[in-house]
Amino acid sequence: MAKAIQAIRGMNDCxxxxxxxxxxxxxxxxxxxxxYGYTEIRSPIIESTNLFKRGVGEATDIVEKEMxxxxxxxxxxxxxxxxxxxxVRAAIEHGWVYNQEQRLWYIGPMFRYERPQKGRYRQFxxxxxxxxxxxxxxxxxxxxxxxxxxxxxxGIRDKVTLQLNSIGGLEVRKKYREALxxxxxxxxxxxxxxxxxxRRLVTNPLRxxxxxxxxxxxxxxxxxxxxxxxxxxSRTHFDRLCTILDNMGISYEINPKLVRGLDYYNKTVxxxxxxxxxxxxxxxxxxxxxxxxxxxGGHATPGVGFAMGLERLVLLIQEVNTNITLPRxxxxxxxSAGDGVAxxxxxxxxxxxxxxxxxxxxxxxxxxxxxxxxxRADKLxxxxxxxxxxxxxxxxxxxxxxxxxxxxxxTVSQNDIIxxxxxxxx
Ligand code: HAM
Numbered sequence: 010m011a012k013a014i015q016a017i018r019g020m021n022d023c024x025x026x027x028x029x030x031x032x033x034x035x036x037x038x039x040x041x042x043x044x045y046g047y048t049e050i051r052s053p054i055i056e057s058t059n060l061f062k063r064g065v066g067e068a069t070d071i072v073e074k075e076m077x078x079x080x081x082x083x084x085x086x087x088x089x090x091x092x093x094x095x096x097v098r099a100a101i102e103h104g105w106v107y108n109q110e111q112r113l114w115y116i117g118p119m120f121r122y123e124r125p126q127k128g129r130y131r132q133f134x135x136x137x138x139x140x141x142x143x144x145x146x147x148x149x150x151x152x153x154x155x156x157x158x159x160x161x162x163x164g165i166r167d168k169v170t171l172q173l174n175s176i177g178g179l180e181v182r183k184k185y186r187e188a189l190x191x192x193x194x195x196x197x198x199x200x201x202x203x204x205x206x207x208r209r210l211v212t213n214p215l216r217x218x219x220x221x222x223x224x225x226x227x228x229x230x231x232x233x234x235x236x237x238x239x240x241x242x243s244r245t246h247f248d249r250l251c252t253i254l255d256n257m258g259i260s261y262e263i264n265p266k267l268v269r270g271l272d273y274y275n276k277t278v279x280x281x282x283x284x285x286x287x288x289x290x291x292x293x294x295x296x297x298x299x300x301x302x303x304x305x306g307g308h309a310t311p312g313v314g315f316a317m318g319l320e321r322l323v324l325l326i327q328e329v330n331t332n333i334t335l336p337r338x339x340x341x342x343x344x345s346a347g348d349g350v351a352x353x354x355x356x357x358x359x360x361x362x363x364x365x366x367x368x369x370x371x372x373x374x375x376x377x378x379x380x381x382x383x384x385r386a387d388k389l390x391x392x393x394x395x396x397x398x399x400x401x402x403x404x405x406x407x408x409x410x411x412x413x414x415x416x417x418x419x420t421v422s423q424n425d426i427i428x429x430x431x432x433x434x435x
Contacts, residue, residue: 017131018125018131019123019125019130019131019132020130020131020132021130021132021320027323029335029336029338030323030326030327030333030335031319031323033333033335034163034319034322034323034326035116035136035319037159037162037163038116038136038159038317039114039116040162041155041158041159041162042114042136042138042155045112045151045155046112047112047113047114047138048112048113048114049113049114049115049116050096050099050113050114050115051115051117052092052095052096052098052099052115053089053095054088054089054117054118054120055086055087055088055089056086056087056089056094056095056098057084057085057086057087058076058078058085058086058087059085060087060094060095060098060305061076061087061089061090061091061094063304063305064093064094064097064098064273064301064304064305065090065091065094065271065272065273066271066272066273068212068213068272069213069270069271069272070216070270071090071091071121071270071271074122075090075121075122075123076088076090076120076121076122077090077120077121077122077131088120089119089120090119090120090121091119091135091271091316092115092117092119092135092137092139092316093137093139093271093273093298093301093312093314093316094273094301094305096113096115096137096139096314097139097301097302097305097307097312098305100113100139100141100302100307101302101305101306101307105141106141106142106302106307106308106310107307107308107310108142108308109141109142110140110141110142110143111139111140111141111142112138112139112140113138113139113140113141114136114137114138114139115135115136115137116134116135116136116137116319117134117135118132118133118134119132119133119134119135120132121133126288126289127286127287127288127289127324128286128287128288128289128290128318128320128321128324129288129289130320133318133319133320134318134319134320135316135317135318135319136316136317136319137295137314137315137316137317138152138155138295138314138315138316139312139313139314140152140312140313140314141302141310141311141312142310142311143311143313144299144311145249146246146247146249146250146253146277147249147253148313149246149250149276149277149279149297149313150250150253150254150257152295152313152314152315153171153254153259153261153279154257154259156281156293156315156317157171157259160281163322163326163330164326164329164330164332164333165283165322165325165326165329165330168283168285168325168329169281169282169283169292169293169325170260170261170262170281170282170283171259171260171261171262171279171280171281172261172262172263172264172267172279172280172281172282173247173250173251173261173262173263173264173267173277173278173279174235174236174263174264174265174266174267174268174277174278174279175235175236175239175243175244175246175247175276175277175278176215176235176268176269176274176275176276176278176296177235177238177239177240177243177275177276178240178242178243178275178276179275179300180240181235181238181239181240181243182215182235184238185215185233185235185238186214186215188233188238189214189215189217189218189232189233190210190214192231192232192233193210193214193217193228193232196225196228199224199225199228200217200225202222202224202225203220203222203225205220206220206222206225215235215268216268216270217229218232218266218267218268219266219268219270221288229266234265235265235268236263236265243275243276246276246277247276247277250277251263261279264280267279267280269294269296273298273300273301273304274296274297274298275296275297275298275299275300276296276297276299277296277297277313278294278295278296278297279294279295279296279315280293280294281293281294281317283325285325285328285329286321286324286325286328289321291318291321292317292318292321292322292325293315293316293317293318294315294316294317295313295314295315295316296313296314296315297311297312297313298312298313298314299311299312336369337369337390337391337392338369338389338390339369339370339371339386339389339390339391340368340369340370340391340392340393340434341361341368341369341370341371341391341392341393341394341395341430342371342372342373342382342385342386342389342391342393342394342395342412343357343358343361343370343371343372343373343394343395343397344373344379344382344383344386344394344395344396344397345372345373345382345396345397345398346378346379346382346398347397347398347399347402348399349402350397350398350399350402351374353397353402354372354373354397355372357395357397357407357423357426358370358372360427361395361426361427361430364427365427365430365431365434367434368430368434371389371391373385373386379396379398382394383410383412386412387412391412392411392412392413392414392433392434393409393410393411393412393430393433394409394410394412395407395408395409395410395426396408396409396410401420405422405423405424406420406421406422406423407420407421407423407426408420409421409426409429409430409433411433
């Protein structure tokens, strides 16, 4: 036998037994986004590498070491590692944001060359939202209310907590960066225990706040706080957001160490985190990026958004919500045997699909006796088997057999079958 080829590390197949849950989750997400008046955009999976360098930031982990990049006709192209930069690129290119408000959503695969582990993959899926043209904290609040509603629908509301912070504007972060670096210079011995953080002291000091190294975390508890450096406008914006959330009964933790790993943020940043998934506990993250549109060549336009990781959401739901009723793969299984009966079964199945489009109707097509066909119907979890033999064809009848309940098997006229099935699936 030839050697089988396997999927690339960190890139997963979604099996037929998993897709019903994925489809259900995606449907809840899409319904929630649309119920707030957001419209979907679809943009390419490959973009110019420069978009991410300029958008996400040269000194971020994503751009430094996680991009899947290739060169074609001397042009450097990258599989999108996230959705915001592409969304902003498209919005500028097509004039969607010039002097306009936009509420957009997207869903699809993203690619990052990270070390795979539970909840962290090289191809993963995000559903995200971007609001353009609104600078008020009301837009930030709307995003949080929307996600809280979605968690409710997904049955994970009490498994996730909201972490919030404000990182102010560029000037604020510049001053804060100086203060943080000065503070860390006095703790170089501890910093050296975490090579990533030691490197970031030069490239991206604020990301050191994200360290997983416990000794360094303890040192950072005494570090200057970004909040104390905030300008008046950022502070007012943040206070307004907190007031709305308080009024709406949304609880949150202010996490002064929350800075996010992408460079485009300013003012509000937030993450929804869970303790149920181990190390990869952030299921949804986002914030404001008022400078990004201009930075990517558009007219200055405020922006705010988030993205959620679908693999993490599905894992969390599988872990904590066992009450979901997913649709059956097959409602009705059409069984037939005898001379010329299969042809009649095709006619019956097609008639039912036209009359009852909401039902999933599968016809047995691989031959064999009734016993084998019933076995197949059971295996598929069908609710009802419709049985057609030579006797039924001659009498223009069909047998209805209830496979899940206790109801007696009945023979009905084919003229009454739609009415019979309608009442059984009411
Ligand atoms: P991010 O924090 O890089 O933000 O990713 C958002 C979410 O995507 C994470 O919280 C996580 O759930 C999921 N995720 C990220 N990387 C992986 C991975 N390797 N495997 C599985 N899931 C992952 C962004 O991407 C921003 N574009 C969010 C945003 C939108 N900010 C404003 N608008």
